[in-house]
Amino acid sequence: MAALKTVRIGLWVAVVALGLTAAAAAVMLRQQQPAEGGFGKGVYSLVDQNGATLDQSMFVGQPTALFFGFTHCPEVCPTTLAEMTGWFEALGDEGKDLKAYFVSVDPERDTPAVLREYVSWVSDRITGITGTPEEIDKIAKAWGVHYERIPLEGADYTMDHTASVFLLDAKGEFQGTIAYREDSAVALGKLRNLLAKS
Amino acid sequence: MIRLLSAAFAVALLVATPALAHNGVIHLGPINISVPFTRATLPNAPVGGGFLTIENTGTEADRLISATSTVAGDTQIHEMKMEGDVMKMRQLTDGIEIPAGETVELAPGGLHIMFLDLNQPFVEGETVTVTLTFEKAGTVDVPLPVMAAAADGPAEHAGH
Numbered sequence: 001m002a003a004l005k006t007v008r009i010g011l012w013v014a015v016v017a018l019g020l021t022a023a024a025a026a027v028m029l030r031q032q033q034p035a036e037g038g039f040g041k042g043v044y045s046l047v048d049q050n051g052a053t054l055d056q057s058m059f060v061g062q063p064t065a066l067f068f069g070f071t072h073c074p075e076v077c078p079t080t081l082a083e084m085t086g087w088f089e090a091l092g093d094e095g096k097d098l099k100a101y102f103v104s105v106d107p108e109r110d111t112p113a114v115l116r117e118y119v120s121w122v123s124d125r126i127t128g129i130t131g132t133p134e135e136i137d138k139i140a141k142a143w144g145v146h147y148e149r150i151p152l153e154g155a156d157y158t159m160d161h162t163a164s165v166f167l168l169d170a171k172g173e174f175q176g177t178i179a180y181r182e183d184s185a186v187a188l189g190k191l192r193n194l195l196a197k198s
Numbered sequence: 199m200i201r202l203l204s205a206a207f208a209v210a211l212l213v214a215t216p217a218l219a220h221n222g223v224i225h226l227g228p229i230n231i232s233v234p235f236t237r238a239t240l241p242n243a244p245v246g247g248g249f250l251t252i253e254n255t256g257t258e259a260d261r262l263i264s265a266t267s268t269v270a271g272d273t274q275i276h277e278m279k280m281e282g283d284v285m286k287m288r289q290l291t292d293g294i295e296i297p298a299g300e301t302v303e304l305a306p307g308g309l310h311i312m313f314l315d316l317n318q319p320f321v322e323g324e325t326v327t328v329t330l331t332f333e334k335a336g337t338v339d340v341p342l343p344v345m346a347a348a349a350d351g352p353a354e355h356a357g358h
Contacts, residue, residue: 071240071242071243071244072243072244072245073243073245074245074246074247074276074278074287074310074312075247075278075285075306075307075310076278076285078237078239078240078243078347078348079306079347079348081240081347082346082347082348083348114242115242117241117242118240118241118242118243121240121241122240122347146284150286150287150288152274152289152314153272153274153289153291154272156272156314156315158287160284160285160286160287161284161285162283162284162285163280163283163284163285164283177283179283180280180283180285181307
């Protein structure tokens with residue numbers, strides 16, 4: 001009888017602990033939501049590397065890795081794209097549903113044709129996205145992505161930008177990020193989690 | 199026989215010497231330049247980064263004040279850094295100080311030579327040359343072997 005009571009108390013403690021964890025998670029998630037309607041929520045009209053029109057529904061139906069960059073990027077973007085290719089290779093069949101998008105934060109220079117060659121050389125699993133500066137601004141705001149034009153000597157410029165890869169489940173809901181140059185075993189663990197949930 | 203062996207040894211030395219020079223250090227007065235490399239560029243990528251290590255064995259500070267190359271329309275000295283999850287890149291118009299007795303690394307994720315408006319893509323296995331000018335030590339040509347697109351270092355340093 002006493003044993004049963006102990007078990008019952010133990011179970012209630014577990015319930016309370018779970019509740020607290022959920023509440024803490026909810027608070028943390030809410031803090032990450034910069035835009036109304038939830039993190040990553042927005043309405044926009046963009047074009048892919050082949051000139052086809054895309055909107056926010058591109059994230060629904062399959063798990064997604066989402067990255068913002070530009071082709072005049074000397075290091076972060078080519079490195080991240082090369083790493084993405086490595087993830088696809090390592091996941092093999094397990095990752096067959098996973099899609100990746102490379103959204104340009106420099107749409108004035110990154111036309112669909114420029115993006116097509118740039119991304120497809122790395123992997124046919126990564127789709128390049130561009131659009132008008134206004135629409136790019138909308139998707140960047142939705143994801144809390146910072147980007148800023150920085151002038152260089154002469155007429156040239158470079159872009160500061162958020163370098164994390166966003167992970168979205170099949171409903172298009174934000175599930176986490178992979179940091180720039182994150183250890184590949186950690187990155188693959190996060191991707192496997194995402195695939196298991198999607 | 200002994201003469202033959204020593205001749206063979208001398209030939210071996212002669213053969214080995216260029217390899218050592220290839221993997222070794224470029225000297226310019228008290229400045230030593232080592233582990234130079236760059237990375238293959240993706241199609242349509244009009245920019246590339248150059249990396250190398252500069253050691254100042256002298257007793258006074260020097261400064262890398264310019265980089266030029268025929269492979270690019272413009273070559274600049276840059277710094278990249280992560281602020282939180284945001285990548286920031288800045289041109290260093292005053293160059294990079296190389297303090298006396300110290301070593302400064304131009305490496306992925308930090309200081310680098312920035313090639314803008316490339317005349318041709320950087321192809322893995324090829325070499326591009328950058329001309330570096332130091333305030334005191336003068337000017338030197340540095341060949342940069344082109345490594346893979348996400349390489350962290352030259353071949354003998356791969357796998358870090």
